[in-house]
Amino acid sequence: MYPFLKGHGTENDFVLLPDPDGAVHGELTPERVRALCDRRAGIGGDGVLRVIRTAAVGAAGLGQDAEWFMDYRNADGSVSEMCGNGVRVFGRHLAEQGLVDPIRPVPVATRAGVKVLTFAGGAVDGEITVDMGTPKVLEETTVAVGERSWPALHVDMGNPHAVAFVDDLADAGPLLDAPDHDPAVYPAGVNVEFVVRRAAGHVAMRVHERGSGETRSCGTGACAVMVASALADGAARDTAYRVDLPGGTLRITWTADDRILMSGPAVVLAEGVTGL
Numbered sequence: 092m093y094p095f096l097k098g099h100g101t102e103n104d105f106v107l108l109p110d111p112d113g114a115v116h117g118e119l120t121p122e123r124v125r126a127l128c129d130r131r132a133g134i135g136g137d138g139v140l141r142v143i144r145t146a147a148v149g150a151a152g153l154g155q156d157a158e159w160f161m162d163y164r165n166a167d168g169s170v171s172e173m174c175g176n177g178v179r180v181f182g183r184h185l186a187e188q189g190l191v192d193p194i195r196p197v198p199v200a201t202r203a204g205v206k207v208l209t210f211a212g213g214a215v216d217g218e219i220t221v222d223m224g225t226p227k228v229l230e231e232t233t234v235a236v237g238e239r240s241w242p243a244l245h246v247d248m249g250n251p252h253a254v255a256f257v258d259d260l261a262d263a264g265p266l267l268d269a270p271d272h273d274p275a276v277y278p279a280g281v282n283v284e285f286v287v288r289r290a291a292g293h294v295a296m297r298v299h300e301r302g303s304g305e306t307r308s309c310g311t312g313a314c315a316v317m318v319a320s321a322l323a324d325g326a327a328r329d330t331a332y333r334v335d336l337p338g339g340t341l342r343i344t345w346t347a348d349d350r351i352l353m354s355g356p357a358v359v360l361a362e363g364v365t366g367l
């Protein structure tokens with residue numbers, strides 16, 4: 092038996108595995124991740140966040156100036172570079188356990204580099220803002236669902252995203268199957284976002300996540316959507332957008348010095364032990 096917690100950020104939900112010194116899990120296998128994320132036979136989640144000290148990971152280049160490393164896995168057991176909702180939940184867990192001080196900025200190492208978290212008013216249960224770094228805007232591509240296809244913009248937020256503007260979010264249909272994309276452009280797969288405009292500086296989206304299927308929210312996806320929307324609106328840099336998702340709302344700011352800040356809630360709602 093080993094400890095776990097359950098948390099979510101705008102209903103993008105995760106199983107957290109405290110493993111500070113890397114002694115609990117050893118190699119976290121895809122089979123175990125799938126068992127934990129199973130919504131009927133497991134705890135259930137869109138992904139797993141292993142909470143491990145950077146020093147225990149032993150890999151160079153993860154950001155040795157951050158004490159903690161977010162080891163993120165998708166529900167299908169695959170590894171991803173980054174999870175925007177997950178890193179807020181990860182930070183809240185560390186702060187609630189007294190492992191970091193929420194009064195100060197908290198650096199967290201990820202496979203996409205160090206992300207710095209700020210807790211509004213130093214409170215663990217308030218809004219958390221993540222400095223997501225500089226977005227990379229890459230090529231125009233296409234995504235397709237069934238017979239329909241849309242032009243899309245390839246935005247890299249540390250992990251890959253294809254953002255497509257649609258007339259109606261229902262147009263994207265039930266996103267039960269992975270949208271088709273060009274494997275030459277996305278050799279490691281892609282997260283696909285469908286977006287509609289609501290008002291100036293306000294959009295709504297649905298997402299099909301690589302490795303997890305349709306989820307209620309995706310933090311890196313909301314950042315990619317904001318970048319694509321701001322570029323399309325000619326409003327890039329020094330601007331803020333509200334992004335509505337099925338599971339809640341995130342506020343995304345593109346700063347004058349080309350960084351993306353994502354603000355939203357994080358909840359840790361249960362803890363226990365499991366033998367899965």
Ligand SMILES: N[C@@H](CCC[C@H](N)C(=O)O)C(=O)O
Binds near residue numbers: 172174250301303310
């Ligand atoms: N839900 C996450 C993204 C998780 C990783 C993604 N599915 C991928 O494979 O890149 C978020 O909030 O950013």
